[in-house]
Amino acid sequence: MSGTTTINSYIDPSNKFLAITLDRPNRIQIRIYGLEKEPELVSDFELDSEDRISCICWCLGLEKVEAAAEKQEKKQQQQETKNRKRSHDEKNNSIVKRNGNDDNGYRNSNNGGSIDNYYLVVCLEQGDILIFSPFQKDIVNKISNESKIISLVGKSDNFFYGYELNSNTIKKFSIFQNKAIWGKSFTQDKSINLIKFLPQDNDFLLLSSNCLYIVDIKDLPKALHRFPVPRGHTSKITSIVLSLENQDIIATSRENDNIIHVYSISKKNNISILETSSNVNFLKIIMINNTEYLIAFLKDGNLNFFKDFKKIKKAKNDLIKAFIEIESNYNDNFLKDVYIKSNKQQQKRDDLYAVWYDDINPVFEKIEFDEIKGGKFIINTKKDKVNGNEKILPKINQNENGQEFFKSPSIDIEDKDEYHVTTSDELYQHLKEQLDSKTTTTDDSILFKICDSNISENIVKTTVLTKLSTDQSLQLFTKLSQKISEQPSESSGLSIWLKFLLLVHGNSIIKSEDNLSILKNLRSSLLDSTKYLSNLIALQGKLYLLKSQLQLRNEMTQLSLNVSDEEESDAIEEEDDEVEDIEEENGPKQNGNATHESTLVYLNGEADDDTVYLDADDVEDAEDAEDADDAEEDGEY
Incomplete structure (x- = not known):
């Protein structure tokens, strides 16, 4: 992985899409990969050079089929036979296309005549929020916001929440509106860094700093409940996850800590403590083959799986160890995320895949582990494999300046x-x-x-x-x-x-x-x-034009120099001819060692266009005339 590029991964809750951000000093890219079939790049976006990402989340959006397919239906109707009429049901079940790209089987239409689709919500440092879709090449929506959002959480039905640090405000947004729906202050703790949505009730949220709060939107600005900070674990909470089987159970991890605390929302207390092999980066909960696992992604790049994390501890200091440990055999390729994929050969069975990166390229590796006995397993991250079938995605590398180029072994x-x-x-x-x-x-x-x-x-x-x-x-x-x-x-x-x-x-x-x-x-x-072919062709044209202009400019400069040399040469020749004519007419006269030229006198002291030149004889005659005038004045004559 390039030292100048920071890569972050975000898999949507449906396990259909992986979004990655490539953060470089003067360039940020967002790439979305489809995971449901063979992993493939479906969308690629580039932000402005001055933009920086604050936080990201996925949000489930619902839209009417009629509105989404309106343009495509018009094209289809022009191609169909005039006598054929499409029923309302056919229209609802038609394939929706955008920007000339079909949905590749990723979009789902329900019986209510709407399409459920996850949108990527990206909040920028300056406050604005960008909405992206895996099915569109351009930004779906831009939401104006005055201040930086430090944490986002997607809800459903087009809505998501954000926490604005400067104003200590919880804000509600819609992916299809261009400003916040409402904002409400939370004044009990001004160090909030995380916000989570509780599915039990539409009005309940979890907020965290080094403390954990349950908040009812209707009762703001105060919290309904504050969980006590565990003794010896006072750093800020960096990850919160909710159980898929029992939505009353949540788990939290803290900065620079290898302990995970599991809480009951209804009982409002800590029910179990999990111990990982190193400090935790973030948490994730998955359901695979009807078994729920809590996965701790560790700072050293390894994974710890916990199977009985909901089990109530028997003793106060009872620690639950990882049921499965998965490591990478190559320290530079950390395991970034995991996702579930249905096994086509074995129905009702799921496969688990890990995501890691070769330079800036995502690699997808099937995880083979014993779900019964558990234990320690190693993933080979030295080879570029996709889905275990030796299928490699197009490989992109970077030079020292962070510019991308495609690299392949050369053939001599x-x-x-x-x-x-x-x-x-x-x-x-x-x-x-x-x-x-x-x-x-x-x-x-x-x-x-x-x-x-x-x-x-x-x-x-x-x-x-x-x-x-x-x-x-x-x-x-x-x-x-x-x-x-x-x-x-x-x-x-x-x-x-x-x-x-x-x-x-x-x-x-x-x-x-x-x-x-x-x-x-x-x-x-x-x-x-x-x-980039069209851009390269345009650039080639500009370079050719600049080259032609430079060549023409050089030719004009050379021509101007030649003309100047000829004029100067002619002027020198004319001056030499005039001197020769004067010498032939008067002959060379000398005064001591001085030549005739040395006896020239400048009148007015300047050698300008009005200067008059006198030779030695003219000077003597002028002196004699001056002496005669002086004598006349003195009375000598």
């Missing part, structure tokens, strides 16, 4: 020449050796080198059409598609192979659900690789 020219052939028979033998090889390789590097070294259309077409069997073609298609999906910009030589494999064996390829998933990932990767 010498290696390409080694596998280059001139006939389809030779090419088929090379391919057959790799495709039928019993030796498993993790990267298929030789196969890729063979294909990349032979990109003649005639040879590739003949090989695919007449040499490769259907099974071999499908096998080659799978490997090449995964390679191109990972590094589309570095696999241009392989595209010719993909082209003929699809043309010749397209019918066989689309019959397999796995291949359809591969095609979908391939399409997504290729679209991502062309995402």
Whole structure:
């Protein structure tokens, strides 16, 4: 993971979406991945350079199908037959599309004619709140707020709550309105840092600092109840979770503390104490295969699972240890979050997946553990696996400036020449050796080198059409598609192979659900690789224009210099000619060692355009005339 990038993960309550924030000094990105099927990037947003994120939550929104599908229905009606009329039920169950992208099966329509969908609520440091949807490319809504919200909690039916620190105010918002619905002060504690919603009653909230409060919105500004601070555990509360089975049970963890306290809301007391192997980062509760677990995500990147966390302690100092401990075998790749996914092969069974990061890329790993005996388990986070199927998402790396670039292993020219052939028979033998090889390789590097070294259309077409069997073609298609999906910009030589494999064996390829998933990932990767094409073309045009302007400017400067040199040369030549003419007319006269030029006298003391030049004879005549005038005045004549 890059040292200049901070990554945070947020999985929605339905386990369908993962939102990650990439926080860099001059750039913040928000990416949303779909989790219900194969993990895939569904939305990518970039904030303004001056924006900074304060807090984030998911909020369940409900919208009418008629309003959401209005634009799409108009397009569909133009394409349908004029005599066909769609019933009200068909309209309610139609597929909703936005910005040209369908819902990929993530959006659910209920019988009430509305769509439930989780929205991502992002509060900025300056106070404004941004609403994002996994199904839209642009911001859904921007809510104006005067001051920073330090904690958010999603409710349902389009509403969420936030706590404003400067005014010590609880505020209620709607994801579809542009300002707060109401705000109410809480004056009992001015150090609140967390807010949670209690599902038992629409008017009850949990607030926390180093203390924990139950608040009834109707009775503000005071709390209904304040839980006593446990002795020896006085740091601020950093995480609050509610039991899924018993909504009367909540659990809290504190900053720099390895103890978790479990409380009963109705009894208003502490019922059990859990001890983790290191300090807790945050808590999460999941339900997997009808068993509820409290998961502690620890500062060292490991996970502690607690199965009997609701069990009432027998003694005052009775501590419950973790039932399952899961560790990473690579300290730099911490386990960031977990989510549940239904097992398609085994109905009524759930699988648990962990999320960790390779640099800034999310990796999804299935967690295998014994739900009966528990124990300690290790996840291998050194390999890039997705869903345990060796499927790697497109890998993005960063340079020293935090700029992203796609990276792939290069293929040397010498290696390409080694596998280059001139006939389809030779090419088929090379391919057959790799495709039928019993030796498993993790990267298929030789196969890729063979294909990349032979990109003649005639040879590739003949090989695919007449040499490769259907099974071999499908096998080659799978490997090449995964390679191109990972590094589309570095696999241009392989595209010719993909082209003929699809043309010749397209019918066989689309019959397999796995291949359809591969095609979908391939399409997504290729679209991502062309995402900035228009911007690059525009930039290329601007650079070409600047280059042309610079070239023209240099040519004009050179031409101006040449003209100036010629004019100066002509002026010097004219001056020399005038001097020569004067010398020829008067002849060179000397006075001692001084030349004729040295006897020139400047009148008025300046060498300007009005200067008159006198030679030595003129000076002598002027002196004689002056002496005669003086003598006349003295009476000598």
